[in-house]
Amino acid sequence: MNITVENIGKRYLYEWIFKKINFHFKSATRYAILGANGSGKSTFLKIISGHLSPSKGTISYQENGQIIDIDDLYKQVSFAAPYIDLIEEFTLQEAIEFHQKFKSFRSNITTVEFLEILQLQHAASKEIRFFSSGMKQRLKLGLAICSDTTILLLDEPTSNLDEKSIDWYQQLLNRFAHNRIILIASNEKRDIQECEEQLNIFDYK
Numbered sequence: 650m651n652i653t654v655e656n657i658g659k660r661y662l663y664e665w666i667f668k669k670i671n672f673h674f675k676s677a678t679r680y681a682i683l684g685a686n687g688s689g690k691s692t693f694l695k696i697i698s699g700h701l702s703p704s705k706g707t708i709s710y711q712e713n714g715q716i717i718d719i720d721d722l723y724k725q726v727s728f729a730a731p732y733i734d735l736i737e738e739f740t741l742q743e744a745i746e747f748h749q750k751f752k753s754f755r756s757n758i759t760t761v762e763f764l765e766i767l768q769l770q771h772a773a774s775k776e777i778r779f780f781s782s783g784m785k786q787r788l789k790l791g792l793a794i795c796s797d798t799t800i801l802l803l804d805e806p807t808s809n810l811d812e813k814s815i816d817w818y819q820q821l822l823n824r825f826a827h828n829r830i831i832l833i834a835s836n837e838k839r840d841i842q843e844c845e846e847q848l849n850i851f852d853y854k
Contacts (some may be wrong), residue, residue: 650676650712650725650799650830652697658853659707667853668694674830676799682834682848683839685823690834691730693850694802698726712799725733727752729793729833730804737778741769743786744777744788751797755825766821767791782809790818794825801826804834815839 651674658668666689674680676696684690695701697708699722710717710725717725736744745760754763764770767787777785784811793801806822807815822831823843833841841847 651709652800652830654697655707655708655709657696657698657703657708659689659701660704660797664805665765666854667850670706670848670853674832675796676830677828678846679826679831679833681700681840681844681847682832682850683836683847685836686732688850688854690850691732691804692730693848694730694804694832694834697800698728698802699723700728712847724752724799725798727796727798728802728804730790730802731804731808732784732804733789735777735788738776739779740774740776741767741788742773745792748792748796752798754795755782763791765793766795768817778800783811783814787817791824794821799829801829801831802834803840805837805840806833806835807837807840816850830841 654670655780657670660664675708682690682693692701696703699719710722736747739747740758745763750848764773769784772780772784777788780788790806793803800836806818810818835841
């Protein structure tokens with residue numbers, strides 16, 4: 650998978666959030682997306698995911714030399730962020746089974762195995778609305794990282810996680826990082842310490 654961003658810009662009304670971003674993202678590489686709070690990191694990830702359209706510029710996605718249509722991009726992308734909501738009326742097991750209708754897990758992970766990965770076997774029948782913020786974040790990260798996708802987008806991945814859960818997240822990401830484009834938007838050094846390249850939104854104001 651390769652993503653080519655050409656002259657990308659985004660504005661709301663008359664204010665440019667960022668402009669003239671040219672960048673090439675390649676497979677098997679982690680990228681840190683940097684910038685102060687409110688600088689546009691999340692907006693940039695949403696554009697890369699196809700959830701938002703740029704105000705200017707183009708993005709192309711290629712896999713094995715073939716252009717991927719934007720309407721098919723969702724199959725290739727998994728995304729975890731504090732602002733992405735879970736269906737809170739679902740139990741944990743129902744949420745996992747619902748997710749698998751749209752995206753399968755890597756390595757043919759079963760629901761039982763995924764519960765073990767989350768270390769939340771005890772909560773399988775518990776409705777997500779009764780989860781702590783840390784449990785919800787662990788579920789969001791687990792679903793995104795374990796999905797069989799080539800593009801992984803993580804926005805502030807360690808928010809709401811304690812130190813033990815941060816270690817869990819880092820180990821899980823390392824386990825399933827191979828052959829993916831990974832974009833991590835964060836200013837926390839621990840989140841981006843293994844990123845090979847970086848893009849600072851502040852450079853495109």
